[in-house]
Amino acid sequence: MQKRIVVYRPLPEDLLAELKRDFHVEDFGHLDDLDDPAFRAALSEAHGLLGAGQKITAEILDAAPQLETISSVSVGVDAYPVEELTRRDIQLCHTPDVLTETTADTGFLLIMATARRAMELADLIRRGDWQASIGEAHYGSDVHGKTLGMVGMGRIGAAIARRGALGFGMRILYSNASPKPALEEELGARRRELDELLAEADFVCVTVPLSAETERLIGQRELGLMRDSAILINIARGKVVDETALIEALNAGRIRAAGLDVFEREPLPADSPLSHMANVVALPHIGSATHETRHAMARRAVDNLRLALSGERPISPFNDPARLPA
Ligand code: NAP
Numbered sequence: 665m666q667k668r669i670v671v672y673r674p675l676p677e678d679l680l681a682e683l684k685r686d687f688h689v690e691d692f693g694h695l696d697d698l699d700d701p702a703f704r705a706a707l708s709e710a711h712g713l714l715g716a717g718q719k720i721t722a723e724i725l726d727a728a729p730q731l732e733t734i735s736s737v738s739v740g741v742d743a744y745p746v747e748e749l750t751r752r753d754i755q756l757c758h759t760p761d762v763l764t765e766t767t768a769d770t771g772f773l774l775i776m777a778t779a780r781r782a783m784e785l786a787d788l789i790r791r792g793d794w795q796a797s798i799g800e801a802h803y804g805s806d807v808h809g810k811t812l813g814m815v816g817m818g819r820i821g822a823a824i825a826r827r828g829a830l831g832f833g834m835r836i837l838y839s840n841a842s843p844k845p846a847l848e849e850e851l852g853a854r855r856r857e858l859d860e861l862l863a864e865a866d867f868v869c870v871t872v873p874l875s876a877e878t879e880r881l882i883g884q885r886e887l888g889l890m891r892d893s894a895i896l897i898n899i900a901r902g903k904v905v906d907e908t909a910l911i912e913a914l915n916a917g918r919i920r921a922a923g924l925d926v927f928e929r930e931p932l933p934a935d936s937p938l939s940h941m942a943n944v945v946a947l948p949h950i951g952s953a954t955h956e957t958r959h960a961m962a963r964r965a966v967d968n969l970r971l972a973l974s975g976e977r978p979i980s981p982f983n984d985p986a987r988l989p990a
Contacts, residue, residue, distance in 0.1 A: 666686070666687055666688045667687050667688070667711040667712060667732075667973050668687065668688045668689075668690070668706075668709050668710050668711050668712070668730075669683060669687045669688065669689045669690070669710065669711065669712040669713070669714060669969065669973075670689075670690050670692070670703070670706045670707055670710040670712070670713050670714070671683075671689060671690070671691045671692060671693075671714045671715065672692045672695040672698070672703065672713070672714070672715035672718065673693075673694060673695075673714070673715040673716050673717065673737055674693050674694050675691070675714070675962050675966070676959055676962055679959075679962050679963060679966045682966060683966055683969075683970070686970065687712070687970075687973070690706040690710075692706075695715075695718070696718075698718050698719075698720075698724060704727055707724070707727050707728045707731075708727060708728065708729070709730060710728055710730065710731055711730055711731065711732045711733070711973055712731075712732065712733045712734075712735065712969050712972070712973050713728070713731060713733070713734045713735070714734075714735045714736075714737065714965055714966070714969055715736070715737065716736050716737040716738040716743070717738070717743065718743060719743050720734065720743055720744050720745065721745065722745055722748050725745070725748065725749070725752060725754070731752075731754055732754060732755065732972065732973060733754065733755040733756075733757065733968075733969055733972040733973055733978075734749065734754060734755070734756050734757070735757045735965045735966070735968045735969035735972070735978075736756065736757065736758045736759070736965065736982075737759060737961050737962055737965040738758060738759060738961070739758050739759055739760045739763060739819075739820075740758075740873055740874065740900075740901060741756060741758055741873075741982050742873065742874040742875065742901060744756055746982065746983055749983055749985070750983045750984065750985050753985045753986055754985060755972045755978065755981060755983065755985050756981070756982040756983045757965070757968035757969065757972060757978045757979075757980055757981055757982060758968075758980055758982045759960075759961040759964040759965055759968075759980060760819060760980055761819065761980075762957065762960040762961055762963075762964050763951070763952035763957050763960070763961055764819045764820050764823050765823055766951070766952050766954050766956075766957040767820050767823075767899060767951040767952050768820055768823030768824045768826075768827060769827075770899060770925055770947070770950060770951045770952075771820070771824040771869060771871070771897060771899040771925075771951075772824060772827045772828075773947075774897045774899065774923030774924070774925065774945055774947070775807060775812075775824075775828075775867055775869070775895070775897055775923065776807060777923060777945045778895045778897070778920075778921040778922065778923040778943075778945050779804050779805050779806070779807045779867075779895060779921075780804035780805075780807075781802065781804045781921075782945070783945050784802075784942050784943075785798070785802060788802075805866075805893065805895075805920070807832055807834070807867075808832040808833050808834070809832070809833050809834065809835075810832075810834055810835070810866035810867060811834065811835045811836075811837060811864055811865050811866045811867070812824075812825065812828040812829075812834045812835070812836050812837070812865065812866070812867045812869060813837045813838070813839075813856075813861040813862065813864065813865025813866075813867065813868045813869065814836065814837070814838040814839075814840075814853075814869050814871060815838075815839055815858065815861065815868060815869065815870045815871065815872055815881070815882070816838075816839075816840060816870065816871035816872035816873075816900065817838040817839075817840040817844050817847060817853070817871075818840070818871065818872075818873075820871045820899065821838065821840070821869070821871035821872075822844070822847055824869055824871065824899075825838065825847065825851055825853060826850075826851060828867075829851040829852065829853070830851070835852070836851050836852065836853035836854070837853070837854050837855075837856045837860075837861045837864060837865055838853050838854070838855055838856070838861070839855065839856055839857060839858040839861045840855065840872075843855055858881075858886070859886075859889055862886055862889040862890050863889050863890070863891070865890070865891075865894060866891070866893065866894055866895070867894065867895050867897060868882075868890060868894060868895070868896050868897065869897040869899065870882060870896070870897065870898045870899065870900045870904055870905065871899060871900050872900055872904060873900065873901070874900065874901035874903050874904055878904050879903050879904065880903065880904070880905070880906045881904050881905075882896070882898075882904060882905045882906065882910075883905075883906040883909050884906065884909035884912070884913075887906075887909055887910060887913040887918060887919060888913070888918065890913075890918070890919050891919075892917060892918055892919060892920065893920050894919050894920060895919065895920050895921045895922065895923065896910065896919055896921075896922045896923070897922070897923040897924075898922070898923075898924050898925065898926055899925045899926065899951055900926060901926050902924075902926040902927040902928040902929070902930065903928055907927065907928045907938070910922060910938075911937050911938065911941075914941060914943055914944065915937075915941075920943060921943040921944065921945070922938075922943070922944050922945075923944075923945045923947075924938065924944065924945070924946050924947070925947045925949055925950060925951050926949055926951075927946075927949075930948075930949055931948065932946065932948070964979060964980065967979055968980055968981075
């Protein structure tokens with residue numbers, strides 16, 4: 665009997681065709697509503713689920729009694745009830761590594777764009793308002809030689825820090841659950857308590873995963889510790905930063921600017937102040953959104969799913985259910 669897979673995020677044609685050779689696939693393309701009756705019906709017989717972005721709850725798992733594996737097309741797994749999946753012996757897979765460099769590029773894009781006020785000044789031209797040479801009121805700040813404070817020094821954090829240290833001669837500070845001696849050696853990075861890092865850094869760049877521990881890690885108090893010339897970059901998840909406190913700090917000039925790829929609510933509501941503040945560069949969650957990287961992520965998700973459903977060890981398992989081969 666062919667195993668049944670439900671796909672709820674668009675997959676490249678070649679990978680979808682590949683999956684269909686070995687499995688019975690029900691493809692929902694881009695599904696916004698996981699209460700969709702056809703999706704629920706498919707779920708009731710599914711052995712594998714492939715998608716990303718949508719919150720998967722215990723109630724959804726109850727509707728999928730045969731489910732063996734969820735393959736997420738993302739590295740972040742905050743949308744999944746990980747302990748519940750493990751308890752139910754369901755394998756969760758994700759896509760680390762293949763998106764690290766592209767997401768780090770996006771992080772650095774935000775560092776450059778906020779520091780040099782690129783969007784705001786490009787808008788001058790778009791509006792036909794460039795009438796004289798740019799003066800002090802429109803100057804930005806240097807990036808090279810400044811202090812980059814990484815909140816989180818995992819794969820993406822290290823890749824951003826590497827760009828900063830090796831490409832821009834930046835001094836690297838980091839706060840992270842565990843020390844990273846190899847990166848200290850390679851980049852001259854120094855570990856700090858979060859409060860110390862916030863007080864010292866010119867750029868504070870958030871790359872920790874969203875969890876109960878990191879939700880609102882950067883709130884009013886933490887923003888208050890930052891220099892008034894400092895810039896906050898969030899390339900991780902919106903909820904790691906208290907957005908209301910961030911808007912207040914930006915409006916009051918307690919920090920200079922913010923570069924954001926992620927938001928508490930996505931898509932960012934059009935009436936959010938963040939969508940039109942001059943000192944904010946807001947991107948629509950495009951960290952990994954290049955042709956090459958999105959295909960590589962989909963490739964990894966498909967490979968993970970095929971391996972797990974065939975009883976083999978996937979390339980990138982996230983949890984460790986009992987039946988996983990060693
Ligand atoms: P990773 O390699 O697991 O790195 C996460 C780092 O955060 C690890 O070094 C970890 O410490 C540290 N950490 C975890 N919890 C912490 C805590 N409570 N306090 C301090 N440090 C903590 O993950 P990654 O591949 O770099 O990805 C990071 C996150 O980026 C993902 O979870 C995802 O949410 C986000 N992301 C966003 C985009 C986008 O499109 N904007 C794209 C990809 C990923 P240890 O090393 O000690 O475990």
